[in-house]
Amino acid sequence: MLPGTRASALTGITGFRQGVAEAASRNEVLAAFYRGRGFDGIWAGSGEREVARRNALLAAMAGSPTHGLGPRRHDPEALVRTLQAAQSPYDQGVAEVEMSAAFLRLARDLNAGMLVPSEVSPHIKREVLAADPLTVLTVFPEEEPVAFLRGLAPATPEYARLLSAKLRLERIVAEGGWGEAVPAAKLEPGQGGASVVALRDRLIDMGWLRPTATATYDAAVTDAVKRFQAAHGLFDDGVAGEGTLAEINASPTDRLRSVLVALERERWNAAPRGSRHVWVNLTDFTAQIVDDDVPTFVTRSVIGAHEEDRETPEFSDQMEFMVVNPSWFVPRTIVVKEYLPQLQRNPNAASQLRITDSSGRAINRGAVNFGAYNARNFPFSMSQPPGDRNALGVVKFMFPNPWNIYLHDTPSKDLFNREVRAFSHGCIRLQQPRDFAYRLLARQTSDPQGLFQEKLGTGAETRVNLDRPIPVHLEYRTAFTDVRGGLQFRRDIYGRDARIWDALEGEGVEAGPLPA
Template identity: 50%
Template sequence: MFLRQTSFALAALFVLSGPAFTAPLVTPLQQAVAQAASEDEAIAAFYRARDFAPVWMGEGAEHRRAAFLWALDQADDHGLPTARYDAATIRADFGAARTAATRGALEVAMTKRFLRYAQDVSSGILDPRKVDRTIVLDVPKRDWLEQMTAFTDGDPYAFVQGLWPTSPNYTRLLREKLRLEEMQRAGGWGATVSGGTLVRGSDGEGVVDLRNRLIRMGYLRRSAVSAFDAEMEAAVRAFQIDHGLTPDGQAGGATMTAINVSLDDRMGQILVGLERQRWMNKPLEPRHVLVNLAEQHAYVYDDGKVTFDTVVVVGADTPDRRTPEFSDTMTHMVINPYWHVPRSITVNEYLPALRRGGARHLEVYSRNGRVNRNRINFANYTARNFPFSLKQPPGPRNALGRVKFMFPNQYNIYLHDTPSRNLFARDLRTFSHGCVRVGKPLELAYHLLAPQSDDPKGLFTGYLRTGRESRVNLEQPIGVHIVYWSAWVTPTGRVNYRGDPYGRDVKVLRALQDAGVELDASRS
């Protein structure tokens, strides 16, 4: 079909040639371009629209070619698989192409390379859903026929730079990648720190290694001090804050583990972070909620600035409880919510308790409504044939607490309060069945209601005091983005790292390396 369409297009051009013309309208190069482009529908359509005129060679093409090669020379800075585009081979091929056939094939190959690069740098190298089934982000896509036309008609240098994500998060990660590369070339972070817990007043070889490593990491000014003094304690505390650890100033346990993470491992987190930012390369709502699963923290952004934040508890690290990554829209909140117990929890956790006469805090429902649990012999049912559903009414023991924040989605994930407050004090907060428990739920509710009420706290409290389940719509829906960022840089330049609680970063990094991304930070 493509060959037929291409032939018709070429035939039409040939019809226009004849005695009235001094030269045929179809050159051997155009014919070669048409032949090479016919193997790909989208590329063939692009070239048909321009009568098979080349983009990368001939008069006026030098500027486009130079802009693309310049972009490829920056590809490693973005953590892209440079061998996939192979700028050196492109330069050699242009010098070697002599015949119309080789030039036509090279022309189309260049366009394919360009589209591959444009996709990689603007939307990501990987399909996240193929890396992990719980990464269900909608990656931004572009109409590449339109993009190629824009590239050929406009300033090519401005166009290729416009492909790069403009998020400040992305830009700051790029700078951190360059900093780590410089540090690796300078010898890395030095020896790992051995021994037990080091605290203020400690001395010895372990303290010296700790001092040297903190200096190389940028947490401590250069000195010859061999004792763990107040300055080192402050440096350890700053390190702990940047790594999501309890800032007690003592170097032991989790703190020592984080200090001894290798520079290459941190580089891997930066590369994964860049790819994750490319997956989110789209305009976010002026007001949105961002939940970072790796950090177990949630933020409200207004016009690019954080206006509220809170610790959260997220799904436990089991296949059926890990919180997925996705984006949706928050439309309302429910005050004094009923908890509709999910089927999996009903049959796996509560059915055994029901058989023993327990779980009295739950109401039992059939298709026809609430039933008297005392008339049911729960021993007659298994997880497969259990015909009832369970609900927990509003109250102080309700699993959802006093409020839940709804962004209806197919994964049945939402944010909510909880009566179990003790878990919020932990460094690692992965304990839920998948939903996100909010550390400051009432304050979040007031904050979200503020644009539609002069007294958001009074509005919320009025509903709360009724004890009845009430739905309160948000007059301005709010975007919700559940992400998994284990590396980021704050606007003030503080580099933050977190762990990989679900093992997703390991999968992403392995897939990036399989695609040709190089991890070695010492390469120049």
């Protein structure tokens, strides 16, 4: 060995480790990772494994827009410039840590999304199950890097189908879209003229109608409109009214934004939903029992009204039991906001409800001056016993949660005939609650209908436990797929996806064709 060579090598090693130690000290995860390996690197060096890791990370960063991630957050060219500029051992140590930081940022975004759900909307109560960053960084050096990075994204069938839909829409945007919008307020079967031709052409371009030269709103056009309506949560009457035309005239860029939001939402909730689960898509106004990714029971639902304190939140939980002949204990917010003003005008208002004091004793309405109370000091509770007029109907389905949200029957059946069904105080009303109960009970009794009717017939409030708790997912998807890959869209009833899109756009996400 030449004189001074060993000393120079030791100086280089010391300088590299010093750079690593100082750069990593600003992040607890990076500090713990490098401290555990004596500040040795995993990226720096000319060895085959180090080169493979660098190339895999740079390629994954370059491909991040494929997943709908913001390219500014994952800029491989900027990282390459950092590596090239690092000439001294110390600077190379700093660059080593920057690569690990870029790796963790990409891993987090792919695995759990770019955004924090509750920061976008307080009604999104979902806890994101992100992989532990220290574990991810510790395991990575022992794995094949390309496969490891590819495996960070959700492995759910929905995520794969949404990625395919994204690619299709990007191609459509690049090719110029679906042509001119339909210039009409309403079109009906039997009509003709330029607006009908525009409708025909747009339906053909969108893939809902086979190529035809018809200039009239004939049976083929009507059937195409019906299929379009069914895939967009509209009443499928075959008439292109204002609401249907608004959806038909939505651009492929608008639809692409919805898919990009859906991809982010899927990253938030990529944990297995359960082989059997209840899926409530708030925007679809339905509740489903899903078995092995296939809906086996679907019923219409009514969700929370579009008011800040009545919107239904988003979260997942476990349904544990149902209550047959339930009582309704009126939430405090409803008592003071809705019923107290009624009682102040007429002490006998809301006569179907019991008013009780703090000891649970019924009060004499005529002996109370309700005008003396306000929302802060009203001392009474209100409830409704089981019965035909009970606000919860004959059954409620419980998955105890901090927001007191559950599924239930309702005596207000007429609301299920509306296209947009946002009327409740937050809980979810079911159009077919008895059939829903039968389907849930069918796995624990040979006569689910008989069991339910027996409990119902007593008239007494009765708890019926589920032998196996069932996962319940209250979701909000304006874009989603079915098991055959068909893409469906719904209106952004609460405006939540618009807020998510604004946040994604702020992170550099674009709704357009990917760069060549």
